[in-house]
Amino acid sequence: MPIETEVSGQAPRTLEAWVKLLESVRIPVPKHSYDRVMAAINDNRRSLRDIAELMQDSPALVLSVMREANHPTNASQAEPAESLEIALNRLGLERSALLLKRLPALPMEDIPPVLRQFQMISQHASQQASGLFASRLARLWQEIHWGSLLFLSPLWPLALAHPKLLDTWELRVIHKGEDAAIVEQELFGVRIMALCQAIAQQWRLPQWVTQGYRLLLEEREQLAQVLNIARDEDLLNQQHRLDAEPGLRRWFNQPANTVLLANNLALAAQVGWDNPHLLRWQLLTALYLQTSLEDIQQQVHQQAAASARRHARLALFHPAEALIWPWHQRRPHPEMLAP
Known part of the structure; x- marks a missing residue:
């Protein structure tokens, strides 16, 4: 489903306003990558490493998982996860799948x-x-x-x-x-x-x-x-x-x-x-x-x-x-x- 990308109106002029705006932007994921990763998550034969390797083709997917795993309400350790595999371990497959379902998936050309x-x-x-x-x-x-x-x-x-x-x-x-x-x-x-x-x-x-x-x-x-x-x-x-x-x-x-x-x-x-x-x-x-x-x-x-x-x-x-x-x-x- 198409999503709004470019923000209308004047750009922010302060650091705080920029952070607030960019924090709210939803970064789309290529649909072909999204479908492959979701299929792997639902396949109990695939390991976390397999899923992490598939996610590499979509930087937006990697970022979303890392942000979610390192969010203060989710992070189980004080230090941020340094790798995608650690982030997936922290979230677990079920929460990772729920996260993916919230992401906008678009054809590459869109x-x-x-x-x-x-x-x-x-x-x-x-x-x-x-x-x-x-x-x-x-x-x-x-x-x-x-x-x-x-x-x-x-x-x-x-x-x-x-x-x-x-x-x-x-x-x-x-x-x-x-x-x-x-x-x-x-x-x-x-x-x-x-x-x-x-x-x-x-x-x-x-x-x-x-x-x-x-x-x-x-x-x-x-x-x-x-x-x-x-x-x-x-x-x-x-x-x-x-x-x-x-x-x-x-x-x-x-x-x-x-x-x-x-x-x-x-x-x-x-x-x-x-x-x-x-x-x-x-x-x-x-x-x-x-x-x-x-x-x-x-x-x-x-x-x-x-x-x-x-x-x-x-x-x-x-x-x-x-x-x-x-x-x-x-x-x-x-x-x-x-x-």
């Missing part, structure tokens, strides 16, 4: 493209995280996988409620390189990262998600120091400089930073493979993994191709498409194209 695009970016980020980091941090692969998938989820209800605002933000900040603070104050009245942090806290998303937003908002000085080291072309000298500052090294080497690295790689790649923002995050990733920039670029390209094979959809842009373009070519925003 789900707004702005939302589907941002969800595909999240899926690409999850692929980057799994490919780059999960094998090296094998015992933490679930935290890496689910944290990466959900990091940008606070933007999903915004993509439904005010898609034109989010599209304008992408045009001006990502494509035209305007000052983010000025643009966001003009469009939203608040900083985007502060809004995402508030929503992530309200939903009690996995700790690695909220930690990533805290880093972007409160620990930018340390990030700048690490980036300065990452720009050093001598890999051995990089490690010597990082070892000389043990506090900074411990801060940077936290496993939770994998979620932030993967999402910024995926988001920056939306513009093209040759842009300064992407280069910064590739340099940071290379330093984190103690390898060369060339090696990281090759790995990131491979993971983008793997993501495209799984997640690419008609009428949506996936950065893997740009791998066959001339190196300096970037994807223009539709409003930047000549009529």
